[in-house]
Amino acid sequence: METQDLKKAGLKVTLPRMKILEILETSNVHHLTAEDIYRQLLEAGEEIGLATVYRVLTQFEAAGLVTRHHFEGGQAVFELERGAHHDHLVCVKCGKVVEFMDETIEAKQRQISSEAGFEITDHALTIYGICRDCR
Amino acid sequence: METQDLKKAGLKVTLPRMKILEILETSNVHHLTAEDIYRQLLEAGEEIGLATVYRVLTQFEAAGLVTRHHFEGGQAVFELERGAHHDHLVCVKCGKVVEFMDETIEAKQRQISSEAGFEITDHALTIYGICRDCR
DNA sequence: ATGTATGCAAAACATTTGCACCTGG
DNA sequence: CCAGGTGCAAATGTTTTGCATACAT
Numbered sequence A, B: 001m002e003t004q005d006l007k008k009a010g011l012k013v014t015l016p017r018m019k020i021l022e023i024l025e026t027s028n029v030h031h032l033t034a035e036d037i038y039r040q041l042l043e044a045g046e047e048i049g050l051a052t053v054y055r056v057l058t059q060f061e062a063a064g065l066v067t068r069h070h071f072e073g074g075q076a077v078f079e080l081e082r083g084a085h086h087d088h089l090v091c092v093k094c095g096k097v098v099e100f101m102d103e104t105i106e107a108k109q110r111q112i113s114s115e116a117g118f119e120i121t122d123h124a125l126t127i128y129g130i131c132r133d134c135r
Numbered sequence C: 001a002t003g004t005a006t007g008c009a010a011a012a013c014a015t016t017t018g019c020a021c022c023t024g025g
Numbered sequence D: 001c002c003a004g005g006t007g008c009a010a011a012t013g014t015t016t017t018g019c020a021t022a023c024a025t
Helices: A003-008 A015-026 A034-043 A050-062 A103-115 B002-008 B015-026 B034-043 B050-062 B103-115
Strands: A066-069 A077-080 A087-091 A097-100 A119-130 B066-069 B077-080 B087-091 B097-100 B119-130
Touching: A003 A015, A015 A034, A015 A050, A015 A077, A034 A050, A050 A066, A050 A077, A103 A119, A103 B103, A103 B119, A119 B103, B002 B015, B015 B034, B015 B050, B015 B077, B034 B050, B050 B066, B050 B077, B103 B119
Parallel strands: A087 A119, B087 B119
Antiparallel strands: A066 A077, A087 A097, A119 B119, B066 B077, B087 B097
């Protein structure tokens, strides 16, 4: 019942929002650009503008439904927030993204931040490399 | 003798390149956008176009003289490569950047990448937070 | 009804590129 | 001299915004 997520976020349940949420939820690739989503909408025969996709994603981000990442290469990618924090391994050749999470690293980050007098709001560890399939 | 760095990189020693390198070397803020550098050049009375700043920075990056970072917020920032790898703590309010380096984290990253079949080309750990002075 | 959301086109940015002119070795 | 570098303006690619219309409650 995904409409709940929208209502909970204080957003009206509209067709574009539901469609976009649906794409984020059902895609097996978890990291999509606004254009990726736009293209999928067109393919599905939906009449939704690219501007709306950006607007909706920005609202989703503000509502905590989605995370925006700035990986290398111009476009931002959006990922459905599934609750479990994790970091990313990105293949610089094919764009494949692997998620990982390591408590040792997490703890170290907290320690370093507090020593530097920073109150963490967010953090992003992204390792860029070449995946097995691209070698 | 910074002209050496340029020659070593196979780049002609031209006025724009020297000026830009000089700014990167002497600035006490280590992370500058192309516009930051452009503005400083204008203030110093140099007749250098923004396009040239971008071109030169891109060449410097290719030559390994400079690293380009994509922190949050549109513009890329450039940092003189001083040899010692490090990660960043960025204040989301004032933009201050603190550098750090932790061998435990580095080692974990290598381990995680190799387990996932990735050959690391680069990595970026950036912690976003609010620094002491902004609270 | 009515306030919010959308679509479209235009604007706003950051960055790159084409091209005629200039410069360093 | 001559390849390579630069300045300017125009092009590009991504994301945002203004505004008139359409929609959810």
